[in-house]
Amino acid sequence: MLLQDQLCSSLKSVFQPGRHGGKCFSARRARWLTPVVLALWEAEVIPGVNSKKNQMCFDWGPGEMLVCETSFSKKEKSEMVPSCPFIYIIRKDVDVYSQILRKLFNESHGIFLGLQRIDEELTGKSRKSQIAVAVGLRNDCRVSQGLLYPLVSILSAMELIWNLCEILFIEVAPAGHLLLHLLDWVRLHVCEVDSLSADVLGSENPSNHDSFWNLVTILVLQGRLDEARQMLSKEADASPASAGICRIMGDLMRTMPILSPGNTQTLTELELKWQHWHEECERYLQDSTFATNPHLESLLKIMLGDEAALLEQKELLSNWYHFLVTRLLYSNPTVKPIDLHYYAQSSLDLFLGGESSPEPLDNILLAAFEFDIHQVIKECSIALSNWWFVAHLTDLLDHCKLLQSHNLYFGSNMREFLLLEYASGLFAHPSLWQLGVDYFDYCPKLGRVSLELHIERIPLNTEQKALKVLRICEQRQMTEQVRSICKILAMKAVRNNRLGSALSWSIRAKDAAFATLVSDRFLRDYCERGCFSDLDLIDNLGPAMMLSDRLTFLGKYREFHHMYGEKRFADAASLLLSLMTSRIAPRSFWMTLLTDALPLLEQKQVIFSAEQTYELMQCLEDLTSRRPVRGESDIQQLQDEDIETTKVEMLRLALARNLARAIIREGSLEGS
Amino acid sequence: MEEIYAKFVSQKISKTRWRPLPPGSLQTAETFATGSWDNEENYVSLWSIGDFGNLDSDGGFEGDHQLLCDIRHHGDVMDLQFFDQERIVTASSTGCVTVFLHHPNNQTLSVNQQWTTAHYHAGPGSPSYSSAPCTGVVCNNPEIVTVGEDGRINLFRADHKEAVRTIVWEVHFHPSNPDHLFTCSEDGSLWHWDASTDIPEKSSLFHQGGRSSTFLSHSISNQANVHQSVISSWLSTDPAKDRIEITSLLPSRSLSVNSLDVLGPCLVCGTDAEAIYVTRHLFS
Numbered sequence: 001m002l003l004q005d006q007l008c009s010s011l012k013s014v015f016q017p018g019r020h021g022g023k024c025f026s027a028r029r030a031r032w033l034t035p036v037v038l039a040l041w042e043a044e045v046i047p048g049v050n051s052k053k054n055q056m057c058f059d060w061g062p063g064e065m066l067v068c069e070t071s072f073s074k075k076e077k078s079e080m081v082p083s084c085p086f087i088y089i090i091r092k093d094v095d096v097y098s099q100i101l102r103k104l105f106n107e108s109h110g111i112f113l114g115l116q117r118i119d120e121e122l123t124g125k126s127r128k129s130q131i132a133v134a135v136g137l138r139n140d141c142r143v144s145q146g147l148l149y150p151l152v153s154i155l156s157a158m159e160l161i162w163n164l165c166e167i168l169f170i171e172v173a174p175a176g177h178l179l180l181h182l183l184d185w186v187r188l189h190v191c192e193v194d195s196l197s198a199d200v201l202g203s204e205n206p207s208n209h210d211s212f213w214n215l216v217t218i219l220v221l222q223g224r225l226d227e228a229r230q231m232l233s234k235e236a237d238a239s240p241a242s243a244g245i246c247r248i249m250g251d252l253m254r255t256m257p258i259l260s261p262g263n264t265q266t267l268t269e270l271e272l273k274w275q276h277w278h279e280e281c282e283r284y285l286q287d288s289t290f291a292t293n294p295h296l297e298s299l300l301k302i303m304l305g306d307e308a309a310l311l312e313q314k315e316l317l318s319n320w321y322h323f324l325v326t327r328l329l330y331s332n333p334t335v336k337p338i339d340l341h342y343y344a345q346s347s348l349d350l351f352l353g354g355e356s357s358p359e360p361l362d363n364i365l366l367a368a369f370e371f372d373i374h375q376v377i378k379e380c381s382i383a384l385s386n387w388w389f390v391a392h393l394t395d396l397l398d399h400c401k402l403l404q405s406h407n408l409y410f411g412s413n414m415r416e417f418l419l420l421e422y423a424s425g426l427f428a429h430p431s432l433w434q435l436g437v438d439y440f441d442y443c444p445k446l447g448r449v450s451l452e453l454h455i456e457r458i459p460l461n462t463e464q465k466a467l468k469v470l471r472i473c474e475q476r477q478m479t480e481q482v483r484s485i486c487k488i489l490a491m492k493a494v495r496n497n498r499l500g501s502a503l504s505w506s507i508r509a510k511d512a513a514f515a516t517l518v519s520d521r522f523l524r525d526y527c528e529r530g531c532f533s534d535l536d537l538i539d540n541l542g543p544a545m546m547l548s549d550r551l552t553f554l555g556k557y558r559e560f561h562h563m564y565g566e567k568r569f570a571d572a573a574s575l576l577l578s579l580m581t582s583r584i585a586p587r588s589f590w591m592t593l594l595t596d597a598l599p600l601l602e603q604k605q606v607i608f609s610a611e612q613t614y615e616l617m618q619c620l621e622d623l624t625s626r627r628p629v630r631g632e633s634d635i636q637q638l639q640d641e642d643i644e645t646t647k648v649e650m651l652r653l654a655l656a657r658n659l660a661r662a663i664i665r666e667g668s669l670e671g672s
Numbered sequence: 673m674e675e676i677y678a679k680f681v682s683q684k685i686s687k688t689r690w691r692p693l694p695p696g697s698l699q700t701a702e703t704f705a706t707g708s709w710d711n712e713e714n715y716v717s718l719w720s721i722g723d724f725g726n727l728d729s730d731g732g733f734e735g736d737h738q739l740l741c742d743i744r745h746h747g748d749v750m751d752l753q754f755f756d757q758e759r760i761v762t763a764s765s766t767g768c769v770t771v772f773l774h775h776p777n778n779q780t781l782s783v784n785q786q787w788t789t790a791h792y793h794a795g796p797g798s799p800s801y802s803s804a805p806c807t808g809v810v811c812n813n814p815e816i817v818t819v820g821e822d823g824r825i826n827l828f829r830a831d832h833k834e835a836v837r838t839i840v841w842e843v844h845f846h847p848s849n850p851d852h853l854f855t856c857s858e859d860g861s862l863w864h865w866d867a868s869t870d871i872p873e874k875s876s877l878f879h880q881g882g883r884s885s886t887f888l889s890h891s892i893s894n895q896a897n898v899h900q901s902v903i904s905s906w907l908s909t910d911p912a913k914d915r916i917e918i919t920s921l922l923p924s925r926s927l928s929v930n931s932l933d934v935l936g937p938c939l940v941c942g943t944d945a946e947a948i949y950v951t952r953h954l955f956s
Contacts, residue, residue: 102682496793
């Protein structure tokens with residue numbers, strides 16, 4: 001049903017300006033269509049469509065696009081009918097990603113719920129939750145190692161950005177600690193070190209390995225000076241000639257002042273110590289202590305924060321943010337958060353050196369370093385194909401009270417907008433719609449109305465799924481949707497001749513009209529076959545019987561059968577009569593009811609009183625007088641009429657006899 | 673309640689069942705089967721929780737459940753039962769009943785037998801043929817009984833091609849057994865109702881749940897007198913006198929727990945949050 005709606009809105013949108021949420025264009029404004037669609041046209045990927053002849057229109061859904069021809073011809077006067085009568089659904093091929101992304105969606109759903117339920121004051125707990133998400137992300141990254149590279153790089157990029165946002169926005173690390181966090185960040189995401197280290201250390205003679213100095217350099221670049229020292233000691237052991245300078249370098253590395261987490265020294269103390277150490281390194285450079293070993297000399301320059309020396313190691317650094325962190329480590333370790341963006345911009349420029357332009361990821365990271373949350377979110381929304389990342393990030397930042405609420409023109413704020421987009425995308429998936437429900441729950445302005453629209457359109461092919469959907473609606477008091485879904489199921493049941501099922505669905509929907517329809521079917525079946533189906537349901541209706549008159553009649557009629565079966569003839573008789581006199585019995589059924597009265601009239605004892613018999617006669621006369629007089633009739637109709645006439649005569653006879661007996665009985669009792 | 677392992681499996685799990693152990697076996701349960709639903713492609717999968725010497729490539733821990741093999745299944749898996757050690761019977765939302773055979777030597781599943789039109793609204797002969805979901809299946813070697821939304825009960829024999837008997841009715845099945853009861857519910861909770869007599873008197877809690885499917889485990893104790901008093905504690909209407917201890921088994925609640933199975937001290941359950949939970953130490 002979702003597609004039908006999209007279809008209608010798509011066709012309408014050909015002639016109307018676009019609404020929010022859909023990038024719809026009328027055919028007349030076709031020249032503004034995005035390159036994607038143009039490419040599709042040109043490549044004639046869509047079979048049967050002649051884009052050169054007729055104009056196209058399209059509409060975006062949450063995860064797919066509808067495309068069809070219009071009757072507007074590009075050149076001459078249009079033909080009345082488009083040559084291609086089909087509507088195409090264009091969907092991105094997400095098969096490869098679905099397994100991994102599903103795990104991500106499900107895990108993060110649980111974490112999202114946990115976050116919403118926590119008191120907003122406790123930012124400590126919220127940190128724990130997003131760390132959990134990051135851990136979940138990392139696990140998923142590991143699992144995806146075997147898959148296509150693009151997926152790994154997208155997930156790694158997401159993890160990279162997320163981690164940086166953690167450090168800058170949520171942990172809000174102050175100067176000093178900031179650098180430590182950034183160092184961790186870089187070490188976590190530039191992973192080649194471990195494999196290189198394993199390579200070199202695993203060889204027989206590590207210090208003779210080709211990549212030995214590369215390894216030492218990269219350890220220094222990442223600030224892992226203890227490990228670098230260990231490497232140097234191996235070199236010292238291997239070549240005693242350079243043992244002396246190796247030891248000096250090792251000492252320098254050991255004595256570099258760095259803020260450790262448990263340390264109580266103040267920032268000023270650290271700065272002073274660092275200055276001293278920096279000057280010591282300078283002296284060694286001036287004295288050309290390491291001139292004999294160019295590797296060590298370049299290490300010294302790196303540790304002095306010399307930009308040229310750092311840029312020589314571009315390959316080992318591999319990206320500008322690594323360059324940035326290393327540069328900060330060795331030139332300004334007590335950098336304040338607000339100064340970050342100067343260094344970030346210049347690092348990017350220096351590293352790229354005008355050879356290449358920044359990629360989307362670079363822009364996102366830059367925006368983060370500038371503490372421009374909105375820009376980060378905007379860039380991520382553009383760069384990433386899926387709303388998952390921005391929706392969860394924005395929600396988390398909103399919970400940490402970091403987002404000013406911008407009222408977007410359609411009434412909700414950014415967090416809600418992103419969550420709505422994400423949840424709508426989930427609803428387009430055959431399975432993940434269940435996750436979307438919870439996301440809508442936590443969108444205060446438009447969540448409920450969005451949920452109402454989406455939940456009616458979930459295809460229901462089994463009763464089990466229908467019951468789950470109904471439970472979701474009932475929990476949220478969405479009575480309209482409950483009614484609508486129950487009506488659909490009732491209709492399906494009627495078509496499949498499952499009358500009992502149809503009746504119970506219409507009772508659940510509180511749909512009087514449909515209940516009447518189903519009851520009529522029951523009665524018709526009874527007239528044709530002489531017995532009811534689904535007796536257990538009809539016999540146990542209880543108060544639900546009151547839903548519609550016809551249904552009440554059905555229930556009461558069964559009650560009549562019961563009374564007759566239990567030989568409570570007097571009660572049965574008055575019930576039967578009341579069914580007719582109260583007019584809840586449909587006129588078409590009166591003949592059956594009167595025929596049911598026959599055995600009661602023929603009983604040995606008098607059951608119907610005189611009064612009741614008069615009323616029965618009245619009903620019979622009512623019934624027969626209204627019968628239309630037919631002109632020409634065929635043989636079948638004549639036969640039917642014959643039967644009818646015989647029945648009526650039998651009834652008249654029985655009623656007359658009963659009347660006689662009743663009058664006599666009442667007459668004789670009256671005296672006593 | 674000892675540790676419980678969770679694993680996200682990228683499919684919503686509709687049914688989980690332990691593989692029955694050979695009679696007289698002293699082992700604990702090691703293998704279970706799951707069926708998925710609400711996917712464009714659904715799967716029946718076999719998992720193992722046997723001890724592994726090493727960590728696997730997933731980084732999972734020992735005791736974590738591993739996928740042995742799986743096979744595509746047309747339609748949602750509405751119900752799943754082990755017919756015997758090697759065969760699994762499934763009920764599908766397409767109205768089809770399938771028997772899968774597990775080949776332990778190369779760890780594969782294959783279709784052994786299938787009744788594609790077991791349940792239908794309008795029959796295969798009619799022009800408006802429409803199938804009806806098969807909602808439940810029970811087996812007792814060599815017979816299989818299935819029930820569906822069309823209101824039919826079918827009786828199949830594992831080696832016959834046609835249904836042996838067809839009854840039009842509507843029925844609900846309840847397994848029954850004494851002292852331990854496990855319920856999993858639409859609201860995502862999994863409860864253990866313990867009515868064994870050696871627990872001191874406790875007041876019981878009744879949780880508000882949605883639709884729940886109940887499953888009673890095999891009895892731990894064989895004593896006849898324990899049997900009797902336990903039955904009466906389930907039937908007693910006075911909650912204050914109940915000696916039932918009720919504990920929640922899952923660490924956190926999200927979406928519906930669709931199915932659970934218990935065998936000895938092992939429990940497995942599957943949820944709509946696409947996760948499978950396994951524990952091997954229910955009664956420690």
